[in-house]
Amino acid sequence: MTSNSxxxxxxxxxxxxxxxxxxxxxxALFADxxxxxxxxxxxxxxxxxxxxMDALNDSDTxxxxxxxxxxxxxxxxxxxxxxxEIMGKQEGICxxxxxxxxxxxxxxxxxxxxxxxxxxxxxxxxxxxAHQVHNMxxxxxxxxxxxxxxxxxxxxxxxxxxxxxxxxxxxxxNNGWSEFSPTSMQFVAEVRDLxxxxxxxxxxxxxxxxxxxxxxxxxxxxxxxxxxxPQVLECTTRRVHGHYEGDPQQYxxxxxxxxxxxYDPIVLCEEVLxxxxxxxxxxxxxxTRVADRVSAATDAGRAGxxxxxxxxxxxxxxxxxxx
Amino acid sequence: xxxxxxGQAINLALDESLENDPSVVVFGEDIARPGGPFGVTRGLQAxxxxxxxxxxxxxxxxxxxxxxGAAMSGLKPVVEIMFMDFITLAMDGLVNQAAKARFMxxxxxxxxxxxxxxHGGGLNAGPQHSQCLEAWCAHIPGLKVVxxxxxxxxxxxxKAAIADPDPVIFVENKALYAAKGPMxxxxxxxxxxQAHIARPGTDVTVVTYGATVKTALRSAGxxxxxxxxxxxxxxxxxxxxxxxxxxxxxxxxxxxxxxxEAVTAxxxxxxxxxxxxxxxxDELDAPIVRVGAPFMPxxxxxxLESQYLPDADDxxxxxxxxxx
Numbered sequence: 231m232t233s234n235s236x237x238x239x240x241x242x243x244x245x246x247x248x249x250x251x252x253x254x255x256x257x258a259l260f261a262d263x264x265x266x267x268x269x270x271x272x273x274x275x276x277x278x279x280x281x282x283m284d285a286l287n288d289s290d291t292x293x294x295x296x297x298x299x300x301x302x303x304x305x306x307x308x309x310x311x312x313x314x315e316i317m318g319k320q321e322g323i324c325x326x327x328x329x330x331x332x333x334x335x336x337x338x339x340x341x342x343x344x345x346x347x348x349x350x351x352x353x354x355x356x357x358x359x360a361h362q363v364h365n366m367x368x369x370x371x372x373x374x375x376x377x378x379x380x381x382x383x384x385x386x387x388x389x390x391x392x393x394x395x396x397x398x399x400x401x402x403x404n405n406g407w408s409e410f411s412p413t414s415m416q417f418v419a420e421v422r423d424l425x426x427x428x429x430x431x432x433x434x435x436x437x438x439x440x441x442x443x444x445x446x447x448x449x450x451x452x453x454x455x456x457x458x459x460p461q462v463l464e465c466t467t468r469r470v471h472g473h474y475e476g477d478p479q480q481y482x483x484x485x486x487x488x489x490x491x492x493y494d495p496i497v498l499c500e501e502v503l504x505x506x507x508x509x510x511x512x513x514x515x516x517x518t519r520v521a522d523r524v525s526a527a528t529d530a531g532r533a534g535x536x537x538x539x540x541x542x543x544x545x546x547x548x549x550x551x552x553x
Numbered sequence: 554x555x556x557x558x559x560g561q562a563i564n565l566a567l568d569e570s571l572e573n574d575p576s577v578v579v580f581g582e583d584i585a586r587p588g589g590p591f592g593v594t595r596g597l598q599a600x601x602x603x604x605x606x607x608x609x610x611x612x613x614x615x616x617x618x619x620x621x622g623a624a625m626s627g628l629k630p631v632v633e634i635m636f637m638d639f640i641t642l643a644m645d646g647l648v649n650q651a652a653k654a655r656f657m658x659x660x661x662x663x664x665x666x667x668x669x670x671x672h673g674g675g676l677n678a679g680p681q682h683s684q685c686l687e688a689w690c691a692h693i694p695g696l697k698v699v700x701x702x703x704x705x706x707x708x709x710x711x712k713a714a715i716a717d718p719d720p721v722i723f724v725e726n727k728a729l730y731a732a733k734g735p736m737x738x739x740x741x742x743x744x745x746x747q748a749h750i751a752r753p754g755t756d757v758t759v760v761t762y763g764a765t766v767k768t769a770l771r772s773a774g775x776x777x778x779x780x781x782x783x784x785x786x787x788x789x790x791x792x793x794x795x796x797x798x799x800x801x802x803x804x805x806x807x808x809x810x811x812x813x814e815a816v817t818a819x820x821x822x823x824x825x826x827x828x829x830x831x832x833x834x835d836e837l838d839a840p841i842v843r844v845g846a847p848f849m850p851x852x853x854x855x856x857l858e859s860q861y862l863p864d865a866d867d868x869x870x871x872x873x874x875x876x877x
Contacts, residue, residue: 291626325659334658341625342658346649352615353650356622356630363578363604363628370622383645386612390619393610545660546694548718 281443319534437465581633
């Protein structure tokens with residue numbers, strides 16, 4: 231007999247595993263030269279994307295960042311189109327123009343990953359303004375890392391959102407690293423103090439505990455939807471891979487790096503599932519489904535065609551109506 | 554409608570756009586309650602409410618990026634940056650976000666926003682409140698850049714900019730705000746990218762835009778007395794710019810001058826000159842000459858600034874040079 235809480239957790243487990251397996255596959259494809267450019271993986275941080283997105287609906291909007299694969303997948307981007315994009319194919323969701331750092335899907339309110347640290351934050355503020363002007367119950371969510379705390383637009387955005395009581399949730403995924411440097415050596419304030427300074431409620435949650443992230447987000451989001459104004463959620467987590475794929479992480483202490491697996495949100499989730507006496511075959515079935523899905527997306531990505539240069543100029547500006 | 558001031562024409566275009574399209578919102582520093590530093594947005598908040606017409610904190614970077622996010626989410630924001638010099642603070646929003654969203658997301662969305670901002674000297678406002686930075690914007694694929702020269706054009710081009718699906722930088726020369734000009738009773742929008750022959754002439758083509766259109770027309774008047782007829786082309790927009798009209802004029806006059814208030818080096822004139830040297834080489838009877846500001850920051854003192862700004866004398870000297 232599977233309880234409702236077990237079902238919910240199995241859902242989280244499957245979605246987190248999907249993000250993990252997608253990224254590990256992308257990592258392998260990158261190493262093999264099938265993924266061009268830069269990719270930044272969120273391995274170890276999956277619980278944030280899955281937990282937060284559990285409280286959102288399709289018409290809510292999110293602005294992501296360079297470490298945005300989990301956000302895109304969790305928001306519901308079509309997985310084949312996602313792989314096609316990151317592999318630089320014509321059939322990719324952005325026609326192969328964006329790649330990993332610019333995956334976007336307007337149809338599910340995913341306003342884009344972003345190559346500029348912190349840049350998604352004011353975009354989400356603008357999206358929240360649109361929700362407010364349209365008098366919708368929708369909210370906007372800005373995902374950013376602790377490295378973005380030192381960016382000026384974060385402080386401007388906190389102020390503007392609070393001043394205008396915008397329906398926005400600021401999610402700081404605090405993995406302790408600002409690219410190649412410990413955030414403790416780069417930023418003197420605390421997220422919660424910043425929120426207080428700008429008169430916004432804030433919560434801190436274990437970002438590797440998917441149920442906790444989902445529960446806290448659900449509470450916050452319901453307050454924001456009932457015109458409660460902006461809030462801040464800090465999710466503490468761990469970055470397992472480097473800043474970018476291929477980063478040897480020589481700047482990290484070996485013990486610290488070895489300890490990250492103790493916090494693996496997927497392992498932690500599986501432990502809870504086991505305590506709940508979840509049938510092994512249920513977990514095995516999820517693993518199979520996820521592996522099959524990732525394999526199908528990889529095949530789709532490989533089957534895509536290389537984009538042609540010919541019609542690129544047509545998308546720099548919007549074609550005239552009737553043209 | 555008779556005569557209206559440049560600022561009033563902009564106000565009218567904003568007013569009608571807010572009236573006719575509920576997705577239009579207007580925000581910027583001191584634009585709502587105070588009515589804007591130059592009074593251009595006066596009365597709009599009283600008429601359309603605090604939800605759609607807003608004063609913002611002094612946060613240029615976030616204002617412009619928020620306009621991008623709003624435009625991607627169904628609004629048509631018209632954001633004002635108080636002086637064009639301050640777009641330096643908002644370049645990520647303009648260059649990396651607004652200009653690229655459509656292209657890098659594979660055409661999934663457009664970014665229908667307008668950034669209004671005043672440029673230009675003449676007020677002794679000094680090096681950080683006087684610059685003409687429109688060529689920066691014109692250099693970025695994905696942005697459009699409009700620079701009107703008179704009230705009727707300001708109205709028609711702003712209506713077009715707000716209706717445009719792509720990000721438009723709408724540049725207003727400060728010296729023009731109080732200028733009056735005729736306006737029809739029911740003017741329509743103009744087409745962005747279409748130049749206007751402000752004065753037909755046979756001897757030299759002068760391509761210009763914004764406040765220096767007046768300079769060119771004044772010079773044309775005085776040169777006409779000595780038998781030299783300038784053809785003055787008001788570009789109206791520099792991105793896109795009306796290459797066909799310029800080339801056709803060059804084919805009639807065979808001499809070309811580009812005049813603008815911005816620094817000459819690496820400016821709009823350089824692009825037009827290079828292009829005409831390419832596609833219009835056979836038409837040229839003299840080297841193309843650019844008239845613009847010297848390569849220095851805009852100086853403050855009245856005596857210095859007046860010498861810095863390109864004027865009728867500079868243009869007339871250039872005319873004699875191409876006719877020599």
